[in-house]
Each structure stands twice: as C-alpha cells, then as structure tokens.
Amino acid sequence: MEDLFPKSAEQLERPAISSSWYNRARTLYTASDKEALNAQPYYFTPEICVKINDIGAARNRLDKLYKMMEVDEIAALMREQGPPVPEKMENSRYLYSIKIVLAEDLRPMDNNGLSDPYVVLEVDGKTVARTRTVYETLNPRWDQVFDISLDDGAVEVLAMVNDEDVLGADEDCGGAWFKLSPKYFDDYQTHEVWLTLDTQGKLLLRISMEGEKDDIQFWFGKAFRSLKRTEDDMARTIVEKV
The missing domain is CATH 2.60.40.150 (C2 domain)
Structure with a gap:
C-alpha cells in the first residue's frame, strides 16, 4: 500500500493530519473542475511490478512445496492413525x-x-x-x-x-x-x-x-490466502489507477 499510495513530502511534514483528509482537501481546493480531479497521472515504478511478480512466484513455489510434501496424504494419515490434532491455543x-x-x-x-x-x-x-x-x-x-x-x-x-x-x-x-x-x-x-x-x-x-489448529493443511491454506489476497488487492488498485 505504501508503494501504491506514496506519501508526499508535505504529508510527511504533517504527521498529525490524516492522509486521506489532507489529500481530499488539497485536491478539492486546487482542482478547478471534475476533469482536473481525474486527470492526475500515476507513474508505476519497476519495483511495484517486481513485487507483484514476486507474489506470483511465491504462490507457485508454495504450490510445488505442497505437492512435494504430499500434504493431503500426510494430513489424512495423521487423522486416521495419529493423535487428535491439537488446538493452536488452550482455548479454541x-x-x-x-x-x-x-x-x-x-x-x-x-x-x-x-x-x-x-x-x-x-x-x-x-x-x-x-x-x-x-x-x-x-x-x-x-x-x-x-x-x-x-x-x-x-x-x-x-x-x-x-x-x-x-x-x-x-x-x-x-x-x-x-x-x-x-x-x-x-x-x-x-x-x-x-x-x-x-x-x-x-x-x-x-x-x-x-x-x-496446528495442522499442516491449515497453515498452507493460510499462506495461500495471504498471498492471493495481496496479489488481488495490488492488481485491483493498479487497474483502478489505470
């Protein structure tokens, strides 16, 4: 989010002011009409493209690791023959x-x-x-x-x-x-x-x-969702700016 919504020098000098409040006020008072509000260009840096590609690469590696470790087979075997899967905490x-x-x-x-x-x-x-x-x-x-x-x-x-x-x-x-x-x-x-x-x-x-739970499928699933959510958020924001 810091890459997609970088703070200006003026914002950094005003830590007590909400960034959304300040940006909104500055835009309203400096733009002469509605077209001017929507005409501000946005320049995508190479770093943003590298980061979103890195997320895709991480998802691919995680998927390969999931298959290599035979996670589904391990989880099924533990449920059939192993002790009950412990809760992550004492209280559920x-x-x-x-x-x-x-x-x-x-x-x-x-x-x-x-x-x-x-x-x-x-x-x-x-x-x-x-x-x-x-x-x-x-x-x-x-x-x-x-x-x-x-x-x-x-x-x-x-x-x-x-x-x-x-x-x-x-x-x-x-x-x-x-x-x-x-x-x-x-x-x-x-x-x-x-x-x-x-x-x-x-x-x-x-x-x-x-x-x-301290379950192998749970932690893989959580990692998958975190990466996918971040990738979707970045892609959506980029499309909105385009």
Missing part, C-alpha cells in the same frame, strides 16, 4: 475472514447528492477493520478482506458506513449488527450476508470461518 480460537464487498442505495450525505463512504467494523466498541474511502457514490464497491481471530463464543459486530468529510467530523451513513459464532459458520463455507442499514441501503459481506 477461530479465524473469521470477512470480505466487505459493496453497498447499495446509501443515504446521500453531501450537497451534491452523493457520499464518500467507508466501512468500519467494531467489536466491543473497538475498531477491528476499516476500508478505504470510495468517493462520490451511493453504490460503492470495496472488495476488501479482513481476518479477525476470536474465541468460540458468539460475538456481536457492528458494521458502520461513514461518510468522510473534508472539514469537520465524519458522518454516520448507516449501521447494522451481525453475529460471528462457530455455530453459524461451522460448515467452513463462504456465506453471503446482506445487512439492512438502519438509515437506508444495504451492505454485502462474505464471511467464512476456519479453526486455528
């Missing part, structure tokens, strides 16, 4: 993968009849995830994935859609609650969850769960 913990996909028909918060929405996930009043801001839309698409590790109890999660403001505090654009619990996601499949916001509009999440 589960890894939830939450993809914040999109929202539809959000409440307009700005004078132009649009909003600058981003999503925040909160657990027990603490922020555990925040998407990027999508400017000037009522139907934003984020496609961002966050991993949250929780114990085996049911947890209430608040999904808040906020409107980013250049001046003043960000405004509440709508919110909804949902539950994370092993009993809801124990099939380990991806569930599409549509949340109806308390103001207007809907928010789409894709949620899956995996138990954190």
Whole structure:
C-alpha cells in the first residue's frame, strides 16, 4: 500500500493530519473542475511490478512445496492413525475472514447528492477493520478482506458506513449488527450476508470461518490466502489507477 499510495513530502511534514483528509482537501481546493480531479497521472515504478511478480512466484513455489510434501496424504494419515490434532491455543480460537464487498442505495450525505463512504467494523466498541474511502457514490464497491481471530463464543459486530468529510467530523451513513459464532459458520463455507442499514441501503459481506489448529493443511491454506489476497488487492488498485 505504501508503494501504491506514496506519501508526499508535505504529508510527511504533517504527521498529525490524516492522509486521506489532507489529500481530499488539497485536491478539492486546487482542482478547478471534475476533469482536473481525474486527470492526475500515476507513474508505476519497476519495483511495484517486481513485487507483484514476486507474489506470483511465491504462490507457485508454495504450490510445488505442497505437492512435494504430499500434504493431503500426510494430513489424512495423521487423522486416521495419529493423535487428535491439537488446538493452536488452550482455548479454541477461530479465524473469521470477512470480505466487505459493496453497498447499495446509501443515504446521500453531501450537497451534491452523493457520499464518500467507508466501512468500519467494531467489536466491543473497538475498531477491528476499516476500508478505504470510495468517493462520490451511493453504490460503492470495496472488495476488501479482513481476518479477525476470536474465541468460540458468539460475538456481536457492528458494521458502520461513514461518510468522510473534508472539514469537520465524519458522518454516520448507516449501521447494522451481525453475529460471528462457530455455530453459524461451522460448515467452513463462504456465506453471503446482506445487512439492512438502519438509515437506508444495504451492505454485502462474505464471511467464512476456519479453526486455528496446528495442522499442516491449515497453515498452507493460510499462506495461500495471504498471498492471493495481496496479489488481488495490488492488481485491483493498479487497474483502478489505470
């Protein structure tokens, strides 16, 4: 993300100012019209291309290692003949993968009849995830994935859609609650969850769960997902900039 969104010298000199707030304010006050907002060029460095290629190479090596070690056969043999696979921790913990996909028909918060929405996930009043801001839309698409590790109890999660403001505090654009619990996601499949916001509009999440165990398949799978997610995020951001 630092490569794709490099900080300017002015931003580095202003550590107390939010980078998104400062960039938004500077863009609005220096651009004369909408065309000027979209006309700023972006120069891709060779290092970015090398890094995204390195991710692809790492995935290929991991796949070869998976086959060379015969991971599926080892895991099946351990389940049949070995002792029970121990939990990673004394208390069972589960890894939830939450993809914040999109929202539809959000409440307009700005004078132009649009909003600058981003999503925040909160657990027990603490922020555990925040998407990027999508400017000037009522139907934003984020496609961002966050991993949250929780114990085996049911947890209430608040999904808040906020409107980013250049001046003043960000405004509440709508919110909804949902539950994370092993009993809801124990099939380990991806569930599409549509949340109806308390103001207007809907928010789409894709949620899956995996138990954190000291199991060879689990750790290979986690490495695969991490690499794939990073590659997808970089590719999506590059396409958006193009």
